[in-house]
Amino acid sequence: xxxxxxxxxxxxxxxxxxxxxxxxxxxxxxxxxxxxxxxxxxxxxxxxxxxxxxxxxxxxxxxxxxxxxxxxxxxxxxxxxxxxxxxxx
Amino acid sequence: xxxxxxxxxxxxxxxxxxxxxxxxxxxxxxxxxxxxxxxxxxxxxxxxxxxxxxxxxxxxxxxxxxxxxxxxxxxxxxxxxxxxxxxxxxxxxxxxxxxxxxxxxxxxxxxxxxxxxxxxxxxxxxxxxxxxxxxxxxxxxxxxxxxxxxxxxxxxxxxxxxxxxxxxxxxxxxxxxxxxxxxxxxxxxxxxxxxxxxxxxxxxxxxxxxxxxxxxxxxxxxxxxxxxxxxxxxxxxxxxxxxxxxxxxxxxxxxxxxxxxxxxxxxxxxxxxxxxxxxxxxxxxxxxxxxxxxxxxxxxxxxxxxxxxxxxxxxxxxxxxxxxxxxxxxxxxxxxxxxxxxxxxxxxxxxxxxxxxxxxxxxxxxxxxxxxxxxxxxxxxxxxxxxxxxxxxxxxxxxxxxxx
Numbered sequence: 001x002x003x004x005x006x007x008x009x010x011x012x013x014x015x016x017x018x019x020x021x022x023x024x025x026x027x028x029x030x031x032x033x034x035x036x037x038x039x040x041x042x043x044x045x046x047x048x049x050x051x052x053x054x055x056x057x058x059x060x061x062x063x064x065x066x067x068x069x070x071x072x073x074x075x076x077x078x079x080x081x082x083x084x085x086x087x088x089x
Numbered sequence: 090x091x092x093x094x095x096x097x098x099x100x101x102x103x104x105x106x107x108x109x110x111x112x113x114x115x116x117x118x119x120x121x122x123x124x125x126x127x128x129x130x131x132x133x134x135x136x137x138x139x140x141x142x143x144x145x146x147x148x149x150x151x152x153x154x155x156x157x158x159x160x161x162x163x164x165x166x167x168x169x170x171x172x173x174x175x176x177x178x179x180x181x182x183x184x185x186x187x188x189x190x191x192x193x194x195x196x197x198x199x200x201x202x203x204x205x206x207x208x209x210x211x212x213x214x215x216x217x218x219x220x221x222x223x224x225x226x227x228x229x230x231x232x233x234x235x236x237x238x239x240x241x242x243x244x245x246x247x248x249x250x251x252x253x254x255x256x257x258x259x260x261x262x263x264x265x266x267x268x269x270x271x272x273x274x275x276x277x278x279x280x281x282x283x284x285x286x287x288x289x290x291x292x293x294x295x296x297x298x299x300x301x302x303x304x305x306x307x308x309x310x311x312x313x314x315x316x317x318x319x320x321x322x323x324x325x326x327x328x329x330x331x332x333x334x335x336x337x338x339x340x341x342x343x344x345x346x347x348x349x350x351x352x353x354x355x356x357x358x359x360x361x362x363x364x365x366x367x368x369x370x371x372x373x374x375x376x377x378x379x380x381x382x383x384x385x386x387x388x389x390x391x392x393x394x395x396x397x398x399x400x401x402x403x404x405x406x407x408x409x410x411x412x413x414x415x416x417x418x419x420x421x422x423x424x425x426x427x428x429x430x431x432x433x434x435x436x437x438x439x440x441x442x443x444x445x446x447x448x449x450x451x452x453x454x455x456x457x458x459x460x461x462x463x464x465x466x467x468x469x470x471x472x473x474x475x476x477x478x479x480x481x482x483x484x485x486x487x488x489x490x491x492x493x
Binding site: 042043044045046048049051052055056059060061062063064065 | 221241243253446449
């Protein structure tokens with residue numbers, strides 16, 4: 001999978017969650033460049049919650065320290081790609 | 090952009106809160122009238138957010154112990170234990186804590202924050218893994234971040250989410266420390282420690298439990314939630330604070346592992362902090378004796394928690410879950426929470442306002458904690474204040490109150 005296709009999956013996952021949860025970002029179009037805090041108004045706790053779902057979806061573990069600079073869906077997709085490469089087959 | 094420009098958003102926030110008299114950080118407690126009452130803005134105010142679970146802050150024996158220590162040992166130790174030596178009272182308190190937990194080793198820190206930072210700092214390093222409950226206290230996050238280990242979060246109080254992450258670690262699970270609390274501070278929800286010990290044993294990992302809010306509250310002997318769930322002897326590291334049930338300031342770690350004593354040589358937050366003040370050690374030690382000798386304090390606390398919950402249910406503010414002395418009521422947004430908090434204060438009830446990013450799920454909460462020293466009349470006044478705050482204006486009406 002490419003960063004682009006992962007980003008598309010993550011955008012779809014997050015859109016579904018926003019629609020279900022009544023978050024501030026509900027109704028905003030989510031794409032690779034979407035900034036989770038600036039564009040969607042997600043608090044850090046909500047972003048972390050989303051990361052836990054990402055981990056379980058791809059069966060990977062994302063360490064907290066790698067997340068500090070992630071702002072956008074594309075940033076998260078790049079982390080997913082890197083973790084999938086690092087994970088044992 | 091200059092160094093200090095980053096403070097602009099905080100300056101704006103401070104101005105916004107200050108303009109409406111809404112800044113909880115600017116509340117001044119002018120005088121303490123008892124363990125449950127203070128003068129705030131000139132008003133007699135019931136303290137319903139001070140974590141004073143056993144109401145021991147004005148206990149005559151505790152106060153007398155503090156006075157004696159001031160007379161005998163002075164105002165402070167003026168140095169750290171590693172550089173300046175321990176006082177006999179530090180060692181005696183460590184012995185009492187070990188005895189209380191029925192564990193061989195205990196260690197005292199100058200604050201609860203330092204206890205978490207200091208133990209995690211020393212226990213973890215490069216190549217180790219931490220599995221941290223998502224809603225853990227900031228001091229646990231900070232300790233985990235500082236230690237150099239890989240930190241993975243699991244869903245709050247979700248043993249399934251924890252197990253998935255342990256499984257992914259493979260052989261590294263034996264180098265993993267699971268970090269949880271007992272009762273969580275904002276909502277008062279309880280960790281499933283009984284299921285967590287089974288999981289940690291299965292994978293050969295270690296379990297660290299912060300009983301800050303459960304010490305003196307749970308268990309027949311009052312040691313905390315692990316005791317109440319019958320798993321106290323299976324926890325590797327129990328951490329707690331002196332600043333809640335014991336009415337002072339400071340923290341501790343107790344453990345069955347002899348390595349706890351070696352932490353003293355490895356923990357920078359322990360080595361480079363002045364040791365706890367003698368009067369604080371003395372009041373803490375006396376409060377711990379009272380906690381052990383007077384189970385009626387715990388009975389009164391739980392009777393008050395029952396009364397609070399009955400009242401909340403009748404107001405249709407039932408926070409859900411079992412009766413407990415800590416309640417978080419989720420409001421629609423920051424403004425609603427601020428207005429409800431301010432309304433309560435004006436009605437003579439002090440509570441806590443918990444806003445993002447400090448809140449567990451990005452929500453805005455009004456938090457209450459009650460203790461053994463509250464009278465039934467005070468609990469009823471707290472409930473009346475809640476009812477009024479919830480009727481006060483359009484942004485805090487009942488429709489906007491949500492159960493978490």
